[in-house]
Amino acid sequence: MDNPSSQNCAPDESRGSWGSSVGFILAAAGSAVGLGNIWGFPMQVGKGGGAIFVLLYLVCVFVICFPILIAELAIGRAAARDPIGAFQCLKPRTPWWVVGALGVVAGVGILSFYSVIAGWTLAYVWYAATGAAGTDPGAFFGGFVADGSKNVWLSFAVLVITAGIIIGGVKEGIEKASKVMMPALFLILILLGLRALTLPGAVQGLAYYLKPDFSKAANIAVLNAALGQAFFSLSLGMGAMMTYGSYLSKKTMVIKSAAWVAGLDTMVALLAGFLIFPAGFSLAGFNPAEGGPGLIFAVLPGLFATMPGGALFGAAFFVLLTIAALTSAISLLEVPTAVLVDRGFCRRKSVMTLTLFVTILAVPSALSQGASPALSKLPLFGMDFLTLMATVWNNWALPIGGLLIAVFAGWVWGADNVVAELKAEGNPFPFARAWSFLIKYVCPAAILFIILMTARGMFAG
Numbered sequence: 357m358d359n360p361s362s363q364n365c366a367p368d369e370s371r372g373s374w375g376s377s378v379g380f381i382l383a384a385a386g387s388a389v390g391l392g393n394i395w396g397f398p399m400q401v402g403k404g405g406g407a408i409f410v411l412l413y414l415v416c417v418f419v420i421c422f423p424i425l426i427a428e429l430a431i432g433r434a435a436a437r438d439p440i441g442a443f444q445c446l447k448p449r450t451p452w453w454v455v456g457a458l459g460v461v462a463g464v465g466i467l468s469f470y471s472v473i474a475g476w477t478l479a480y481v482w483y484a485a486t487g488a489a490g491t492d493p494g495a496f497f498g499g500f501v502a503d504g505s506k507n508v509w510l511s512f513a514v515l516v517i518t519a520g521i522i523i524g525g526v527k528e529g530i531e532k533a534s535k536v537m538m539p540a541l542f543l544i545l546i547l548l549g550l551r552a553l554t555l556p557g558a559v560q561g562l563a564y565y566l567k568p569d570f571s572k573a574a575n576i577a578v579l580n581a582a583l584g585q586a587f588f589s590l591s592l593g594m595g596a597m598m599t600y601g602s603y604l605s606k607k608t609m610v611i612k613s614a615a616w617v618a619g620l621d622t623m624v625a626l627l628a629g630f631l632i633f634p635a636g637f638s639l640a641g642f643n644p645a646e647g648g649p650g651l652i653f654a655v656l657p658g659l660f661a662t663m664p665g666g667a668l669f670g671a672a673f674f675v676l677l678t679i680a681a682l683t684s685a686i687s688l689l690e691v692p693t694a695v696l697v698d699r700g701f702c703r704r705k706s707v708m709t710l711t712l713f714v715t716i717l718a719v720p721s722a723l724s725q726g727a728s729p730a731l732s733k734l735p736l737f738g739m740d741f742l743t744l745m746a747t748v749w750n751n752w753a754l755p756i757g758g759l760l761i762a763v764f765a766g767w768v769w770g771a772d773n774v775v776a777e778l779k780a781e782g783n784p785f786p787f788a789r790a791w792s793f794l795i796k797y798v799c800p801a802a803i804l805f806i807i808l809m810t811a812r813g814m815f816a817g
């Protein structure tokens with residue numbers, strides 16, 4: 357065994373663990389199911405030309421991301437450490453810990469814009485319930501996001517709620533909250549989906565969503581967006597799943613749990629499309645490609661304003677989004693928290709310090725939707741700061757992180773060691789050979805190809 361588990365990976369009981377498999381699945385699904393599914397996925401489908409994007413996305417999820425999800429959970433569980441410590445423990449005295457460190461940076465970067473959008477959803481629970489958006493929701497949204505201090509306060513509020521849950525610990529905080537929030541999320545989603553399918557735009561919306569238009573043949577930018585979206589949606593590529601895996605017991609059936617997490621995440625994304633497109637196409641002049649970050653905020657309240665019971669359905673929709681965002685923000689903040697806790701800092705103080713730090717980092721994103729003209733259209737990039745953040749982290753950092761994790765699992769730590777870890781305590785690992793093949797060859801090659809082609813496309817103009 358070249359796995360130096362004895363002294364480097366000594367299990368530390370005080371760092372916390374999940375209470376049950378179901379609790380872990382709900383927490384990990386809570387991480388995965390987020391704004392990425394309900395806000396991001398329909399927006400990307402709109403930008404990527406409809407059903408063709410859906411198709412590419414599904415391929416990325418199952419062929420590239422699912423094997424990496426398994427690898428992250430295995431690395432985390434084997435080491436029982438935060439992402440930096442996990443690489444140090446499995447391959448001591450090598451630079452691989454840098455992958456963990458980059459992941460921590462990416463997590464903080466993602467949270468800095470994620471909390472801003474989560475702040476919008478929080479405010480919109482109130483706006484939808486009171487009908488504040490009125491009959492011109494686009495103008496209302498424009499005015500709302502241009503209010504800089506309001507947006508900073510809202511993202512701070514989101515981070516404080518997130519921190520409050522994380523301070524409670526892994527089992528008593530994260531797991532307990534997920535067990536309440538996730539069932540509520542599924543219930544609201546299904547009720548709203550049924551309502552959306554009876555809207556007048558349902559047929560047109562579904563056609564757009566489900567019938568691929570091959571004349572708009574997929575280009576590399578769409579493929580890159582699909583890959584980035586798959587990584588983002590499954591919370592992969594930066595050690596969030598590694599961290600959640602580090603709280604698993606050896607008894608857990610990791611493969612089965614991973615299948616649940618990926619399945620639930622994909623289902624929610626697809627369901628969100630069934631919700632948003634029929635709803636969008638019920639409105640005159642709806643163009644899914646023009647939505648941008650405001651797609652659901654600037655469009656859907658117009659529908660809620662006119663339909664019977666709209667205040668109720670609208671509020672429920674934004675409650676759904678807020679829950680989804682919170683359980684994901686939890687996992688983003690838990691990564692740097694684990695790093696500090698595993699280095700002996702007190703959980704409470706670590707969380708509070710990180711919360712203030714991320715709030716400061718969130719300010720430029722919060723001001724980038726109109727409050728600050730310079731941040732709202734960065735001269736060099738031709739986009740606003742928030743969109744730039746989302747693009748840098750999702751389309752670049754996460755796939756590159758995923759590539760390195762795949763190489764580490766497949767070649768450095770070794771696919772056989774991963775399989776042995778997951779088969780601990782006699783647990784089954786069906787298709788272990790197929791997994792090994794995917795993680796060693798298919799994942800690295802496919803990700804590398806997409807990244808290089810995207811870079812080439814960008815620099816070629």
Ligand code: TRP
Binds near residue numbers: 588688
């Ligand atoms: N998966 C979440 C979503 O879809 C976002 C998220 C949470 C995330 N944790 C992550 C993304 C870690 C990347 C990495 O909204």
